Amino acid sequence: MAIFEYAPAPETTQAAIREQYGLFIDGKWTAPRTGQYFDTVNPATEETLARIAYAGEEDVDRAVRAARKAYDKYWRKMRPADRAKYIYRIARAITERSRELAVLETMDGGKPIKESRDFDVPLAAAHFFYYAGWADKLEWAMRAGEEPKPIGVAGQIVPWNFPLLMAAWKLAPALACGNTIVLKPAETTPLTALALAQIAAEADLPPGVLNVVTGDGATGAALVGHQDVDKIAFTGSTEVGKAIQRSTAGTGKRLTLELGGKAAHIVFADAPMDQAIEGVVNGIYFNQGHVCCAGSRLLVEESAHEEIVVRLTDRIQTLRLGNPLDKNTDVGAINSKMQLDKIKELVGSGVDEGATLVQQSCVLPERGYFFPASFFTNVQQSHRIAREEIFGPVLSILTFRTPEEAVEKANNTPYGLSAGIWTDKGSKNMYIAQYLRAGVVWCNTFNQFDPSSPFGGYRESGFGREGGVHGLREYLAH
Amino acid sequence: MSVTVDAVMLETRAGSLAKRSIKTTTKVAGIRLAIQCMDLTTLEGKDSEGRVRSLCAKALHPAPHLPDVPSVAAVCIYPNLVPVAKEALRGTSVKVASVATAFPSGLSSMEVRLADTLSAIAAGADEIDMVIDRGAFLAGRYREVHDEIVAVKAACGPVHLKVILETGELGSYDAVRRASDLALEAGADFIKTSTGKVGTNATFPVAVTMCEAIRDYARRTGRRAGLKVAGGVRTTKQAMTYLVIIKETLGESWLTPDLFRIGASSLLDDLLMQYEKELTGHYAGRDYFPMD
The missing domain is CATH 3.40.309.10 (Aldehyde Dehydrogenase; Chain A, domain 2)
Known part of the structure; x- marks a missing residue:
């Protein structure tokens, strides 16, 4: 007989989940033009958590236009130190709401709460803190004689294994460098990206600087194929990464891919x-x-x-x-x-x-x-x-x-x-x-991460680096 | 070749075990277990017969108003006071453990250390807590340390021998592992972290390392030795983490007073307070528990 068997110790923090989520475009929650919604499911219970807007081409176009407008109107012109303030605000909000975000991540994706609590969420906040500090020091990321300039509108597609963290890896440096963003979270795990959109709104991030479009592979393809996107950053499978590289070839779009591995x-x-x-x-x-x-x-x-x-x-x-x-x-x-x-x-x-x-x-x-x-x-x-x-x-x-x-x-x-x-x-x-x-x-260690340390692959694991000064250069024109 | 230990990953592992959430029924079971596995200890220069009698009474009935609270495993005292404890605990399940071998430094001649041991046994000690000569160990005279343990073990005969490594003075986890292996090979019934007399006492990573040594030794020889953590264990939360470390490194079959001990004094009061809190839903003040 077990003499010291651990009794259930469920995390009791409640995460507010809406019944239905729209798309986050131009600072507002809007219904998808497709009129369609899909379910996001808790993989540990198979219960539906929420209905999520399905973004089609028209919706992606709206998001890209909003991002372009915000880029020209506010973000590229803002003093870098002021950009930093918004990023710090987002970082602090993640820290303040860390328990709730951890619960949300665990419910939507299935990962143990101790990991979302001790790894995903704190590291996501750390990335925002780290890159906020870079925003007004970008010349130090450049080679001699280069001037730091943003690229423009970045389309960012993140996977379902670390939904919030991967979004943070991509958003924080892009924002710090003065780019605006259309973020597409994974189909099965959209909730923390949507919570992040809400956090950005509450942080008074100018409308259109961050847009979140939810959907499936077709939504991602529409974003990759959109003519007015200047940069694509993708984390996901090698197969999709190859398709993205084919589709962006010759378009002048900048591309970073973080793909599979067999370490x-x-x-x-x-x-x-x-x-x-x-x-x-x-x-x-x-x-x-x-x-x-x-x-x-x-x-x-x-x-x-x-x-x-x-x-x-x-x-x-x-x-x-x-x-x-x-x-x-x-x-x-x-x-x-x-x-x-x-x-x-x-x-x-x-x-x-x-x-x-x-x-x-x-x-x-x-x-x-x-x-x-x-x-x-x-x-x-x-x-x-x-x-x-x-x-x-x-x-x-x-x-x-x-x-x-x-x-x-x-x-x-x-x-x-x-x-x-x-x-x-x-x-x-x-x-x-x-x-x-x-x-x-x-x-003599494994899975050690820090915002100041670059991460990325060789060969079919992709190219480009995220994290550190290297990650910054991926969002600067040079 | 001696087994090596990587400090970074060891401390990560110990840290993750310390984060186990121990609640409700597990906490009640854990508190009872911690009491059953306790060596209630007083090792001070000012210890007197009266003090030891009072400690023995508490060891037997830790909280008279909570009659289902078990007795502790043993009292742990200086050799001179063994007869007093023996008398006070006659006919009970509570054992008398005596420190010996020129505790806490061990820096006397081998004759003196052996005589110390034999006199404690003659006075009726059921268990001996010996110290190793850390000076010899750190100077690399491993054979000497080994042979001394063998000699004390021979002097003990059937009396239960715990070997104190004083891990706070060993300087590295590699050394903790080497000293653990050496003491186990020399025949220690238990290996014990600390005397409680130096700056650093039992820690979670040290306990994990010693458990790993015990586990590997059992796998190799079939003999199951025990672990005693001592020094600085004051809170229920710490005690629960040690139970977790034992459970997840050695397995639940090690969670018995025969194979696991906690050497402590003030810990008992905290365990009783937490125990009553689990039963009644509120904390009672310190004065609701007999002191000692």
Whole structure:
């Protein structure tokens, strides 16, 4: 019998959710010209949370026009220090309403409340604070002789895995540099972006500086294809990223893409093993593995393979899967039915191809989309689960014998977003890091983020950087 | 090759365990467990027979007006006072633990340290809390530290031996891990964080590291050793976090006085206050609980 079983500890803060949301255009909430609405669902309960306006081409056009007008009329002409004031105001409002935003993010997306509370929301606020400080110091982001100038209207398309945070990554530098924005949140997770629009309105951001259009891929395509958009920033799948690059080619639009990944997480036999296991767990089970920089390919030194598998098998049994609003939940709900089906399909392929599946033994909730923390051993480099992004709580474990082989296998992927290395030897850490073709390499840690640190990919993981001074340059004409 | 520990990730892990939300029925169960696993301690130069008798009474019946509150596991005292505690606790479940081996520094000759141990056992101590020679450990004389533990263990015979590592003086988590491994190999029944006499006592990351050593040792040898956290554990919230650390690192089967102890004095009062609050819905003032 359990003697110290954790009682339910649900977060009790209530988030105000309207029954229906319009589009946020030119500082006002407006009905979509399409007349259509779609549901956004809580993936942990399968209950509908709200009806969301569906923006068609005409709506996107209205939003872009509003953004253009605001750009010419207010934003590009405003003193940079005054722009900063608005951005600081938004940052403070996020901090003040952090608990409510965390609950909203968790309800709409399924991620554990401890993650939205301790990671997504505080980091989103930190990005606004950081870039607010840059607004009147932009010449320091330029090369000698260059003058900082905004680009114009930015179309920003964000994914469903970190809805508020990804919006913050894109909005904060764009605003600081004097651009105006049309933001398109993901279809399954629009609520925090809409809450952010409300925050911007309450911060008296001039109308049209930030516009939010909700919808699906067609809405995004309309934004990408709009003639009066000067810059597209997209975070999402490699497939869509490629389509966007094709569609913007030759148009003169500036483009940054942050796409998929299949990060190598390398563990040497001399690693601080318990902490390496924590790093591996964080690398793949954080946000149910819905993380583009997830450490989804574990490369372990062959001599440590058995030990790592034993430790990881034990460790995943202690992960608590269930109600994302419970403060003790470690693994929440899969974001959507579609994503759950995709995970199941890929896991099935792993089993069919001969890999060995290990899962946490737990009872999945009857309702909602859930998948247990899982990993595969006996994975070969050629298996689909070693090559394709699963975007779920599923890790593939491969082995290597020498540092050279580790590097070779780590780089043997079309992606290159992130990588991790665990070894107690500092010189080996640095040596391996310089040969990994990945935008971020974490040494003896994983999933560390800071607004001052640039983030972005190599090859099919995209191009351009978000965060830091590098992220600023993506929103300045040069 | 000794197991190494990465401080950054260890502290992150300990921090996340400290954020577990322990409420309602879990909190009541946890408070009872913490009391059952407590070594109620007085280790001061001014300890007297009267003080120890009073402590023993409280150890047996922590809160007379809450009769379902269990007794603590043991009282922990200086060797000279063992006969007094033994007399006061005769025929009860509460054990008498004595510090020994020139507590708290351990800086006496091996003869003196062994004699100290043997006299505490002769006086009736059920458990011995020894200290390691940190000077020898930090100087790299690991064999010497190991052999001394073996010698004290031999002197103890069936008497339960807790080995105090004094982690606050070891300087790094790597050293905490190495000292834990060494004490376990030498036959410690328990490894214990601290004497309570130095600036840094038990901390969450240190407890996690020691649990990992105990877990790995059990996996390797099949022998299950215990952990005692001591020093600076004053609040119910801290005690709950230690229970969480044990549960999530070693498993629930370690949550028993046979394998887990909290060495504390004022903690008991806070546990009782929180316990009554959980039962009645409001806090009672400190004066509603017997002092000690």
